[in-house]
Amino acid sequence: MDRSPLYLAALASAAVPGLDPASVEALPSEEGQLFDVAFVQDTQHRRWVVRAPRTQAAGAQMDVTVALLGLLSRRLPFAVPTPKGFAALKEGGRAAVYPYLPGQNVHFEALPPGPGLAAELGRTIAHLHNADLQIFDEAGLPAYDPDTYRTRRLAELDRAAATGHVPTALLARWERMLEDVSLWRFAPTPTHGDLTGDQVLAVFDDEEDAGTGRVRGLTGWEDAKVADPADDFAALVREASPEAFETVLEAYAHARVERPDKHLEQRARLAAEMRLVTALMAAVSSDDRRLVERQAAALRRLDDRIHAEEEAANDYRHDEDVRPARTGPLLVPPHLADDDHDSDEDDDVALMFAKTAPDEASADEASPAQVNAEEAGAHEAIPDATPANDEPAIEAPGVDAPAVEQAPVQEAAVSEAPVEEDAVAEEPRHDDTAPIPTRRAEVEFEELDGLEDPGPEFEPGYDVRR
Template sequence: MDRSPLFLAALASAAVPGLDPASVEALPGTPDHADQANGYDVAFVQDTQHRRWVVRVPRSQAAAAQMESTFGLLALLARRLPFSVPTPKGFAALKEGGRAAIYPYLPGQNVDFAQLPAGPGLAAELGRSIAALHNADHGLFDEAGLPAYDADTYRTRRLSELDRAAATGHVPTGLLARWEKLLEDVTLWRFAPTPTHGDLTGDQVLVVFDDDSDAASGRVKAFTGWEDAKVADPADDFFALVTQTSGPALETLMEAYAHARAERPDAHLLTRARLSAEMRTLSQLRSAVSGGDRLQVERLASALRRLDERVHAEEEAANDYRRAGAGPAQSSPVLVPPVIDDAEDDEEDDVEVMFGRTADPEDDDSAADPDEGDDDAADAGEGDDDAADADDRDDDEGDDDEETLPAEVDTGSEDPVGSGSADDVTAEIDVSSLRRPQAIEGDDPGPEYEPGYDPRP
């Protein structure tokens, strides 16, 4: 049944010694405005000492049991977190069973995740605060009697929720197929269970600013609304952030969160967070169907249809292969190999460039006529006198030849051009084939005839 604010103020006065109410009000815009929809009556009381208090009264036995376990957890967490949590200062028994809880009003203002700025400041502070909660001892939740799930059990639980929602007939088939595929992909559900808030929205986060004009001065003051707290998937605490926060702000928050975590976050955390955000309507749909609220059922079914259309449009935009094939085919640039001219003049030029001149043009008639040079080189193998004279000059001017020959030609060669025509010249030259054989006389020709001999000191 509904209780008036005056009734709730009287409960507060009875529960906390020295609390003398001066005013009372019910403010739907407060951090706990969603409590009335979740089965609680809430009022805000100011006493004669200008202290503000929050009074929460459960409307049902289930809500009463949930509130008892929640406040038992908060009493354990109060000194272990870097931010404040609602901690009751007194309880008042109710005639219908259960009791009301009274705790100090926590100062601060709610956060609009869509306006969360990127960079050092509030986004990073919020990431570190979530990490502090996820680093908490699991045993505290066990002591408070709150549920704990491992990864596979939690995934199976979500699948069961999907099956029950599908039985209502109000979930689009496209969403059912999408969610079922993600829930059956076990690689996405390999996470380390952590203590979670379970319903972390901007309405449950209170922040204060040292400078109201500087977002970087923002600090997280408190988290409220702990009724869904449990040990489960850490992605559940990012469902609102991943859908409402801008990309740069979310990147800042996740970086701060990862640095502050005791364990490294898994790679698929944000994927599961988006799935959690999409599936949050299902529990409300089941409650509306079981309660016979046809208007609420139609509203939720319409919201699911809009979600289905949006998800379908996003998938098409991400995988629009038709757009890639609609335009004319784009040919890749063709690499044309260089044209090689096999003309005799070019070949002669190549020989000159590769080997240079081995003698003064005035002393060597073959240098003036490349064709004669080839003939002379061919005759040299038969013991021609002109070739012998050229050999003598080569021996006398060996030092000069070292400066003009390319690096790959052995300076010990008697005739760097060798025998053969210009047609035999290729890009790769066997230097040994260019050496002209010499006749060896006697049994011991000496070291100068050994392969690789170099007469230079």
């Protein structure tokens, strides 16, 4: 139920003797809120906080924590709300009135990393977890060992699965983590249970510098218990940046009496995700169909986000070591010089792998030495090839019949080479300074072994058009 600010101010006046309200300001009412809260300022300029439970269950929670806060206020280096009076409610239960604790709520999304408020928050959580377990036991708060706490969460997940509102992928993910006993080896510690930015009060020496921030107090202790220390990091790991969360964890580890377990962060992420399960079960218990659908939609959005994160983490790229080898032409390894081999063998290898035809792009720009080499290569034409045209072969004087029969073959090979008229007119085709490929001549004359000298027209570099 929503209570008016004036009604809450009247409760404060009735709870604390000498409190004469001068002004009152109530916090906006939110769906699912357990308490009506208002800030009252009296005529002596003192500020007070009034908290009236909306349900009997919330009232019972508040009564349990009252004893705890009285014990913690003398043992922690930060402030906790300590009630100064109570006022009975007409519907049952009672409202509590606390002195106002100065400070500002912290937005974990904007928490800066490094020394300052993030490190201060880590030390604050460590101081709470270092508290004596007997304090919580004396206040009558529940305590859970690791296996009992894990089983309790599994039972809650089973009840949520029965509603049909939890996505299958989330159920499988949470069951897998809850059934992994190795993740649940922690030392039970005193915990706040619901440590969000709204429960942290911080003060700053310089409002423009977050590095000057200090934690003044913690409020909202209704979920306090002895349990998993990872629960107090659930909101931080969900909302703060990775760098800020790392700063909190580092400061926490340095201030803890016992070394934190290595799976704390992983369980904190699980606790952050499963808070939606707790909210879903609360909505089901209230029999509010609209609220149930809202929590179910939140679970679906969480399922989509986790799926997207898992796909981004595993992008299915192959490692460079397992990439398939490129396919391409087989390359001949370079020839290494060896003084123990004859130089003629090197010439044979070079001749074997030499280009047999010039590129089309560079055919018109061939140098005179290249032209001579092409003309010399024409001598390797097949002897019984027919001439390209019907013109009679030119007979050279002093050449026997067998040599004369091969002459048209050589002429035909030479005549097939394209000759540009401009190139013939501008510069001579024959370069006297060009080296004569003696090795090719030797190869050629080995084929003509036993024949007479065919004449000068078969010498390398000889131009039949002269």
